[in-house]
Amino acid sequence: xxxxxxxxxxxxxxxxxxxxxxxxxxxxxxxxxxxxxxxxxxxxxxxxxxxxxxxxxxxxxxxxxxxxxxxxxxxxxxxxxxxxxxxxxxxxxxxxxxxxxxxxxxxxxxxxxxxxxxxxxxxxxxxxxxxxxxxxxxxxxxxxxxxxxxxxxxxxxxxxxxxxxxxxxxxxxxxxxxxxxxxxxxxxxxxxxxxxxxxxxxxxxxxxxxxxxxxxxxxxxxxxxxxxxxxxxxxxxxxxxxxxxxxxxxxxxxxxxxxxxxxxxxxxxxxxxxxxxxxxxxxxxxxxxxxxxxxxxxxxxxxxxxxxxxxxxxxxxxxxxxxxxxxxxxxxxxxxxxxxxxxxxxxxxxxxxxxxxxxxxxxxxxxxxxxxxxxxxxxxxxxxxxxxxxxxxxxxx
Numbered sequence: 001x002x003x004x005x006x007x008x009x010x011x012x013x014x015x016x017x018x019x020x021x022x023x024x025x026x027x028x029x030x031x032x033x034x035x036x037x038x039x040x041x042x043x044x045x046x047x048x049x050x051x052x053x054x055x056x057x058x059x060x061x062x063x064x065x066x067x068x069x070x071x072x073x074x075x076x077x078x079x080x081x082x083x084x085x086x087x088x089x090x091x092x093x094x095x096x097x098x099x100x101x102x103x104x105x106x107x108x109x110x111x112x113x114x115x116x117x118x119x120x121x122x123x124x125x126x127x128x129x130x131x132x133x134x135x136x137x138x139x140x141x142x143x144x145x146x147x148x149x150x151x152x153x154x155x156x157x158x159x160x161x162x163x164x165x166x167x168x169x170x171x172x173x174x175x176x177x178x179x180x181x182x183x184x185x186x187x188x189x190x191x192x193x194x195x196x197x198x199x200x201x202x203x204x205x206x207x208x209x210x211x212x213x214x215x216x217x218x219x220x221x222x223x224x225x226x227x228x229x230x231x232x233x234x235x236x237x238x239x240x241x242x243x244x245x246x247x248x249x250x251x252x253x254x255x256x257x258x259x260x261x262x263x264x265x266x267x268x269x270x271x272x273x274x275x276x277x278x279x280x281x282x283x284x285x286x287x288x289x290x291x292x293x294x295x296x297x298x299x300x301x302x303x304x305x306x307x308x309x310x311x312x313x314x315x316x317x318x319x320x321x322x323x324x325x326x327x328x329x330x331x332x333x334x335x336x337x338x339x340x341x342x343x344x345x346x347x348x349x350x351x352x353x354x355x356x357x358x359x360x361x362x363x364x365x366x367x368x369x370x371x372x373x374x375x376x377x378x379x380x381x382x383x384x385x386x387x388x389x390x391x392x393x394x395x396x397x
Contacts, residue, residue, distance in 0.1 A: 062318035067101040069319045072114060072125035076261055077340070079105035090335040095326035099319060109258050110215065112384075118143060126314040127323060131306040132165050132176070133378045139168050144309045146171035151321040154328040159345040166307045174307035175324050178336060179343040181294075181362065181375065182217065183301040185277035187267070188291045198225045198297045200274055202249035211263055211275040214256035214395070216387040217302065217378075218276065222246055224299040224376065232379050236386075243390040247397035256395070267292075279362055283341030286357055294361050296374065303370050304378040305345070337364075 071078055078091065096102055106123060108114030111134050117123045119141055130138055138144055149155045149172050155163075158176065166174030184200045186193065190209075193200045198221050201210060212218050222242045223231025234242065254272050257263045264284040266272045275281070277294065285292040308324045310317070326332060333344035337354045343362070351359055363369040370377070381387055 059317050062099070062322070065316050065319055067099065067316065067319060069101055069103045069127065069316050069323055070106060070125045071103045071323070072106045072108065072118070072123060072128040074129065075107040075109055075259055078129060079107065090339075091332045092323055092326050094329060094331070095319075095323045098326075099322055101319060103323065112388075115141075124311075126311050126316045127320050128309045128311070129306060130174075130309065131304050131378065132174075133304075133380045135166060135174055135307070136168075136380060138309055139173050143312050144173055145312045145314075146173050147175055147308075147310055147324070148321065149175075151318070152325050152328070154325055154330075154346065157330075157346050157348045158328060159347055162305050162345050163307075165305070174309050175328065176305055176307035176345050177324075177328050178307075179303065179305035179345065179370075180279045180341075181301045181303050182213075182221075182276065182278060184295040184297060185267075185275055185282055185285070185292055186295065187273040188293050190273040193295070196295055196298055198222075198299055200295065200297075201276060202246075202252055203274070204252065206274055207252045208254050209271075209273040210252050210254060211266055211272045212253050212256045213276045214258050216381065216384065216391045218246060218394075219243070219387055219391055220381075221276070221299075221302065224302075231376075232381055233383075234387075239386065239390045243394055246394045250394060250397050279341040279343075282361055283339075283358060286361065296363075300373050301375045302378060303375045 073079065075081075080091070092103060106125060108117065111131050114123075114128070114130060115134055115137060118125075118128070118138075128138070128144075152175065155175070162176040162179070163172070163174075166172060166176050184198060186200055191200070191203075191206060194203065201212065201221075203210070219234070219239065219242045220231045222245055223234055223238065226242070226245070228234055228238050228242075255266065257266070257275075260278045260281050261284075263272075263275045263277060264281045267275065267281070267285055267290065268288060279294070282292060282294045308327070310320050314320055328344075328346055330346050330348050333346040333349045334353055336342050336344045337349070337358060341358055341362070343364070351364055354364070359365055368374065
């Protein structure tokens with residue numbers, strides 16, 4: 001199975017797995033401290049994975065750690081600010097219940113901004129939540145240490161294909177937890193696409209009613225639209241062609257969004273009818289009563305997946321493991337799908353407890369939906385600085 005086809009294994013098991021709960025994490029932490037653990041999901045020995053600063057057995061216990069876990073995450077996502085107070089903690093509620101600790105969230109708008117802040121030494125964190133195309137860069141930056149998967153009771157239930165993408169040189173540097181699509185969304189009561197294609201994002205009939213994502217990924221989807229052999233590794237000539245094409249269509253765009261919630265607000269206020277959208281915006285629109293279609297373009301959707309990294313110098317080693325284990329539980333997976341409309345890598349999730357409308361909109365019961373050529377998984381762009389320069393020229397046009 002290739003990286004793009006992970007959904008076959010991710011959603012192949014419909015039975016609800018029984019998971020251990022956060023108390024097991026605390027017990028595992030104490031076992032690891034004394035070196036008496038018996039290994040776990042990752043096949044580790046009693047000492048656990050040897051991290052960047054030494055084996056788990058030499059670390060303070062969870063009770064001796066300072067707490068105040070600092071989580072560097074997407075704005076409005078991990079911290080839950082898009083949702084009512086009583087709902088926003090479900091991804092990490094088990095962590096808070098078990099430890100009594102309330103995480104401190106430091107937020108970024110996109111992966112490139114978050115990575116640049118850390119590379120410049122401007123942010124301190126215990127746990128970070130980037131997406132897969134940046135995994136290799138984070139490891140090379142030497143600011144992370146590997147996870148001890150024996151301390152993660154839910155790790156065995158997570159999609160193994162996706163989590164293999166977080167493993168470098170035999171060490172699990174990222175615990176992959178969430179995934180989603182990028183595709184055109186449009187108001188079915190306002191828009192009649194000429195075809196199921198990315199070209200709805202540059203349809204001249206809807207000038208001023210279109211929104212793009214402010215990202216080099218717009219050059220990538222233009223590449224798929226034009227049949228470029230590898231839109232993630234375009235030549236200079238191909239990039240010039242995509243730049244010139246996108247610049248010629250920029251007059252159609254009402255605005256470019258950097259946070260997906262801004263796109264939803266624009267739909268809600270009827271400023272736009274068409275947008276490059278992530279699944280959360282589709283979910284907001286559907287539950288808000290809007291007649292929207294999340295298109296499956298003939299050129300294929302793009303897809304992404306993200307995971308948690310552990311800071312090399314974190315003083316909250318066990319707290320960090322407890323936080324991620326809470327986030328990767330079946331309870332968190334259910335909440336993620338029903339409220340954020342993103343996919344989760346916990347394969348024990350029972351789709352019958354997920355909103356049927358969401359299952360249908362994202363074809364969650366179809367194991368081929370994330371496979372090539374229907375979907376193109378996000379991958380590193382080798383010359384990202386060059387792409388960024390061309391994208392800047394599009395925006396300046």
